[in-house]
Amino acid sequence: DAKTTQPPSMDCAEGRAANLPCNHSTISGNEYVYWYRQIHSQGPQYIIHGLKNNETNEMASLIITEDRKSSTLILPHATLRDTAVYYCIVRVNDMRFGAGTRLTVKP
Amino acid sequence: EPEVTQTPSHQVTQMGQEVILRCVPISNHLYFYWYRQILGQKVEFLVSFYNNEISEKSEIFDDQFSVERPDGSNFTLKIRSTKLEDSAMYFCASSDVVVVDTQYFGPGTRLTVL
Numbered sequence: 001d002a003k004t005t006q007p008p009s010m011d012c013a014e015g016r017a018a019n020l021p022c023n024h025s026t027i028s029g030n031e032y033v034y035w036y037r038q039i040h041s042q043g044p045q046y047i048i049h050g051l052k053n054n055e056t057n058e059m060a061s062l063i064i065t066e067d068r069k070s071s072t073l074i075l076p077h078a079t080l081r082d083t084a085v086y087y088c089i090v091r092v093n094d095m096r097f098g099a100g101t102r103l104t105v106k107p
Numbered sequence: 108e109p110e111v112t113q114t115p116s117h118q119v120t121q122m123g124q125e126v127i128l129r130c131v132p133i134s135n136h137l138y139f140y141w142y143r144q145i146l147g148q149k150v151e152f153l154v155s156f157y158n159n160e161i162s163e164k165s166e167i168f169d170d171q172f173s174v175e176r177p178d179g180s181n182f183t184l185k186i187r188s189t190k191l192e193d194s195a196m197y198f199c200a201s202s203d204v205v206v207v208d209t210q211y212f213g214p215g216t217r218l219t220v221l
Contacts, residue, residue, distance in 0.1 A: 034209075043111075043198045043212030044150060087150075094140070094163055095210060097150035 004088045009102040012082075018075040020101050022088030025069040031092055033064060035073045037084040038100070044087065047073065078105045109133045111213035113199050119219045120189055128184045128216045130199030139182045140200040140210060141174065143167070150198065156182065189220045 005023040012018040024033065035047040048055055048062045050071070055062045061074040075082055087100040112131045120126050132139050141153040155162040156174050173185045182201075186193055196217050200210040 038150070041144075041196055041215065041217075043200075043214050046209045046211065049209065094152055094155055096152060097142075099149055 004090055004098055006086075006088055006098065006101045008099065009104070011104050011106055012075075012078045014080060014105050014107050015077055018073075018078040018082065018103055018105070020073040020075075020086050020088075020103065021070065022072070023070045024088070024090045027068050027090050031090045033062065033068075033071050034089040034091060034095065035060070035062065036087045036089065036097075037082075038087070039081075039084040044097070047086075078103075080105050080107065111199055111201055111211050113197075113213040113216050115216060116214070117217045117219070119221065122191055122220055123188050126186050126189055126218060128186075128197050128199075128218070130182045130184075130201075130213055131180050132182055132199065132201030133203075133211055134180070136201035136203045136211075138162075138202045138204070138208075138210075139174075139176070140202075141184045142198045142200065142212075143195040144198065144215075145192075145195045153184075186218075189218075191220050194218055194220045 032049050032051050034049040036044040038044045048057055048060050050062045050064050064071045083105045085100040085102050087097050089095050114129045118126055139156040142150050144150045152165050154164040154168045154174055171187050175183050196215040198215045199213045202208045202210045
């Protein structure tokens with residue numbers, strides 16, 4: 001599975017959009033981009049995934065660049081409960097978690 | 108909404124003892140996984156399981172570890188002789204298609220080895 005690079009931490013103001021970037025320059029054609037988050041020590045929670053098209057669900061939007069070498073997870077209106085570690089994972093089969101981005105939403 | 112459940116939520120054991128961590132995956136799922144997370148570190152893949160056999164395992168999953176699906180609902184992780192360094196959160200996950208599908212995680216079992 002391709003390696004991903006994420007900033008270690010980010011802050012966001014409550015109510016504003018949170019944009020979390022991820023670089024995956026070695027991604028191959030059949031690898032999907034997955035985003036999970038982990039709130040405190042809870043189990044990782046699925047957010048969204050995509051292959052090459054942009055995706056949106058009730059939690060977030062995923063923007064994947066045309067060359068698929070990077071992506072951005074967008075939480076449109078961040079709340080305090082969105083404070084978590086966000087993981088970008090590129091995978092075909094089993095998942096390998098990196099260190100993720102620790103997002104802190106501030107009032 | 109269906110969810111993965113795990114028991115116990117916290118297990119304390121003495122070094123050298125055997126422990127069994129239990130998971131009930133989502134009922135129509137066919138693929139099962141164990142991960143662990145040592146305090147302050149990243150989530151690490153241990154093993155995947157399908158059709159009553161191990162599909163893939165990491166270098167962490169040595170002979171001290173075993174997995175089993177003893178009946179139609181439970182999925183267990185056994186550690187035969189626990190070591191201090193086995194202290195961690197253990198997460199179970201399940202999915203219904205291994206390629207391009209979503210793994211749903213349980214809340215975890217915190218294992219403390221004394």
